[in-house]
Amino acid sequence: MQTIRVNASQSYDVVIGHNLLDSCGERITQVSKAAKAAIVSDDTVYGLYGERVEKSLKAAGFEVVSFTFPHGEASKSIAVLSEIFDFLAENHITRSDVIVALGGGVTGDMAGFASASYLRGIDFVQIPTTLLAQVDSSVGGKTAVDIKAGKNLVGAFKQPKLVICDIDALSTLPEEFFIDGMGEVVKYGMIKSAGLFDKLSRHNLGNIGEILEDVIAECVSIKRDVVENDEFDTGERMLLNFGHTLAHSIEQYYNYTGISHGKAVSVGMMMMTRLAEDNGLCRKGLTDELTACLDRYKLNISVEPKPYELGEAALNDKKRMGGSINIIICEDAGKSFIKKMPVPEFLEMLKG
Amino acid sequence: MQTIRVNASQSYDVVIGHNLLDSCGERITQVSKAAKAAIVSDDTVYGLYGERVEKSLKAAGFEVVSFTFPHGEASKSIAVLSEIFDFLAENHITRSDVIVALGGGVTGDMAGFASASYLRGIDFVQIPTTLLAQVDSSVGGKTAVDIKAGKNLVGAFKQPKLVICDIDALSTLPEEFFIDGMGEVVKYGMIKSAGLFDKLSRHNLGNIGEILEDVIAECVSIKRDVVENDEFDTGERMLLNFGHTLAHSIEQYYNYTGISHGKAVSVGMMMMTRLAEDNGLCRKGLTDELTACLDRYKLNISVEPKPYELGEAALNDKKRMGGSINIIICEDAGKSFIKKMPVPEFLEMLKG
Numbered sequence: 001m002q003t004i005r006v007n008a009s010q011s012y013d014v015v016i017g018h019n020l021l022d023s024c025g026e027r028i029t030q031v032s033k034a035a036k037a038a039i040v041s042d043d044t045v046y047g048l049y050g051e052r053v054e055k056s057l058k059a060a061g062f063e064v065v066s067f068t069f070p071h072g073e074a075s076k077s078i079a080v081l082s083e084i085f086d087f088l089a090e091n092h093i094t095r096s097d098v099i100v101a102l103g104g105g106v107t108g109d110m111a112g113f114a115s116a117s118y119l120r121g122i123d124f125v126q127i128p129t130t131l132l133a134q135v136d137s138s139v140g141g142k143t144a145v146d147i148k149a150g151k152n153l154v155g156a157f158k159q160p161k162l163v164i165c166d167i168d169a170l171s172t173l174p175e176e177f178f179i180d181g182m183g184e185v186v187k188y189g190m191i192k193s194a195g196l197f198d199k200l201s202r203h204n205l206g207n208i209g210e211i212l213e214d215v216i217a218e219c220v221s222i223k224r225d226v227v228e229n230d231e232f233d234t235g236e237r238m239l240l241n242f243g244h245t246l247a248h249s250i251e252q253y254y255n256y257t258g259i260s261h262g263k264a265v266s267v268g269m270m271m272m273t274r275l276a277e278d279n280g281l282c283r284k285g286l287t288d289e290l291t292a293c294l295d296r297y298k299l300n301i302s303v304e305p306k307p308y309e310l311g312e313a314a315l316n317d318k319k320r321m322g323g324s325i326n327i328i329i330c331e332d333a334g335k336s337f338i339k340k341m342p343v344p345e346f347l348e349m350l351k352g
Numbered sequence: 353m354q355t356i357r358v359n360a361s362q363s364y365d366v367v368i369g370h371n372l373l374d375s376c377g378e379r380i381t382q383v384s385k386a387a388k389a390a391i392v393s394d395d396t397v398y399g400l401y402g403e404r405v406e407k408s409l410k411a412a413g414f415e416v417v418s419f420t421f422p423h424g425e426a427s428k429s430i431a432v433l434s435e436i437f438d439f440l441a442e443n444h445i446t447r448s449d450v451i452v453a454l455g456g457g458v459t460g461d462m463a464g465f466a467s468a469s470y471l472r473g474i475d476f477v478q479i480p481t482t483l484l485a486q487v488d489s490s491v492g493g494k495t496a497v498d499i500k501a502g503k504n505l506v507g508a509f510k511q512p513k514l515v516i517c518d519i520d521a522l523s524t525l526p527e528e529f530f531i532d533g534m535g536e537v538v539k540y541g542m543i544k545s546a547g548l549f550d551k552l553s554r555h556n557l558g559n560i561g562e563i564l565e566d567v568i569a570e571c572v573s574i575k576r577d578v579v580e581n582d583e584f585d586t587g588e589r590m591l592l593n594f595g596h597t598l599a600h601s602i603e604q605y606y607n608y609t610g611i612s613h614g615k616a617v618s619v620g621m622m623m624m625t626r627l628a629e630d631n632g633l634c635r636k637g638l639t640d641e642l643t644a645c646l647d648r649y650k651l652n653i654s655v656e657p658k659p660y661e662l663g664e665a666a667l668n669d670k671k672r673m674g675g676s677i678n679i680i681i682c683e684d685a686g687k688s689f690i691k692k693m694p695v696p697e698f699l700e701m702l703k704g
Contacts, residue, residue, distance in 0.1 A: 078430060078433075078434045078437075081430075082430045082499070085430070085499050085505065085506050086499060086500050086501060089499060089500070089501030089502060089505055090501060113469075116508070117465075117469070117506045117507060117508060118505065118506055119505060119506075120494065120496070120506075120507045120508055120509055121508075121509070121584075142472065144472070147434070147437050147438060147441060148438050148441070149437075149438060149441030149442060150441060153437065153441055153470065153471060154437050154469045154470055154471075154472075155469060155472045156468065156469060156472055156473075156508065157472055157473070232473075233472075
């Protein structure tokens with residue numbers, strides 16, 4: 001088991017290891033004096049792990065109430081958020097109680113934003129059950145819901161009191177979820193760690209399990225370091241968006257249902273690296289190496305829309321600032337930088 | 353004109369004076385480099401002042417877009433909030449733009465929460481146009497919307513970049529709005545300033561206008577002092593809730609439409625002071641003095657429900673913590689304290 005301490009505006013631990021679900025209640029008592037724990041989860045994850053988590057929370061002395069919503073990105077809406085608020089109020093959850101987010105990124109986002117807003121903020125603990133949520137959503141405090149105009153356009157910065165990453169939870173979920181997370185894992189290698197990228201390039205979907213605890217811990221550490229330098233997302237943290245500007249447009253193109261986030265990010269990274277290589281902004285051959293690495297995790301895929309078609313959509317993205325856009329370039333594996341580009345120049349580059 | 357500096361997690365000025373609407377644009381350029389200003393207002397206030405504010409903002413170089421919603425507490429909903437988010441996104445408002453809240457408490461709450469959540473936070477400026485909003489909502493950073501289960505149960509702490517209180521705006525609005533605000537003004541005297549309470553007891557609705565700039569400035573200063581000591585509402589700030597625990601129940605009883613907030617607070621203060629006097633917790637005669645003072649502002653009213661009937665409803669209030677409730681007692685004008693009471697004892701006291 002590994003524990004990574006995150007020092008944000010509120011400090012907390014990310015615990016990574018095997019078989020942690022059954023002891024979650026005990027761990028949560030160490031960070032919360034709550035009388036009640038409100039589990040927020042989706043129907044799939046709750047069906048798999050809800051009972052074990054409830055049992056552990058009750059054994060640790062919490063009164064437990066549970067809210068579940070239909071799984072999938074479509075639930076990341078203000079309508080479902082509103083249902084969570086009503087649920088918390090109806091169950092008399094007070095400022096001294098705790099919300100437990102049990103599930104993937106959608107659950108973490110929804111429960112996190114609900115925790116930030118209900119009574120103007122109550123404590124929450126995250127139990128991410130997907131690889132993507134463990135390496136991405138568990139650190140950083142970003143929570144959000146989608147609105148008509150786009151993904152993650154409404155939300156809050158909210159730090160959890162504790163994050164519990166149970167690696168065994170990953171093996172129960174369909175392989176698609178695991179693949180999805182590997183997109184972000186490769187991203188961490190690309191932006192900050194040549195060593196991690198190298199490790200990933202020497203493993204594959206079949207044997208990555210052997211080094212998974214270390215890989216997750218390394219991703220969490222990288223994100224921790226970046227976020228600690230820039231909690232409120234005004235500078236270095238943008239590096240984490242490598243591949244994401246185009247990825248968001250791709251997800252939008254497929255109506256958030258046709259392609260997973262990790263796959264969209266993989267395509268976004270490949271497109272951006274190809275463009276960087278074509279424009280002399282990165283080492284020759286890097287795109288091929290990235291593509292080969294992603295291929296090992298069934299992430300070397302292509303999408304219908306061309307980069308320039310994704311450009312206009314990207315301009316609604318919140319990363320756009322005034323008349324310019326910040327894009328992330330990897331000059332080599334493990335070495336990334338932020339490039340502020342006038343919007344017309346960005347569109348021109350996308351046209352190739 | 354008076355300027356009061358508020359040092360919260362973000363520092364800002366509250367400017368109080370006459371005829372400030374026409375120069376608001378210029379003032380806002382001093383705190384924001386935004387290209388666009390998005391006005392959020394209700395239909396009534398926008399009809400009265402929208403044009404002047406837009407004109408001033410445009411003259412100062414802002415591109416201006418405006419969103420209005422139907423006036424009244426019923427609009428303080430997640431549904432209208434959601435419309436604001438869509439409006440901001442459709443108009444491509446970015447993190448470097450600014451929201452201008454033009455109106456009373458509902459507008460400040462809605463626009464403030466929207467500013468806190470849209471893109472996880474963009475700047476906002478408040479132009480409160482009611483006395484209640486000028487003395488209450490302009491300082492403290494509390495923003496909120498109502499949900500089914502109760503008032504203000506969802507929200508955020510969000511500090512504005514600037515607050516502009518135009519006293520002339522108050523005279524255009526119906527007298528009822530002014531009376532409403534006087535309830536909170538008397539509250540400030542009761543909890544923190546015997547001098548203010550005395551001044552209010554020697555004026556009335558007809559001549560309070562003569563000293564209004566000073567009165568508003570004193571209220572804002574009191575709230576500033578209290579909030580600076582306790583930005584996130586865990587201690588002294590609870591004093592500002594004097595009369596509010598029962599007031600919220602009264603408003604709920606009348607379905608948020610039958611009674612104004614200021615009137616409900618006035619009744620709440622009188623009830624709590626009567627109970628305090630009956631239980632030896634305050635100076636004999638204080639209830640009569642408070643009643644006489646409120647009478648000068650048409651606020652000596654009575655309501656249908658009895659204190660004990662309001663008790664159970666109050667227990668859903670977010671001020672309840674675990675098995676006890678924090679109530680605010682004034683032992684004399686200008687002298688208040690927080691009393692933590694077990695819930696059964698509180699209900700017993702309400703039964704008289």
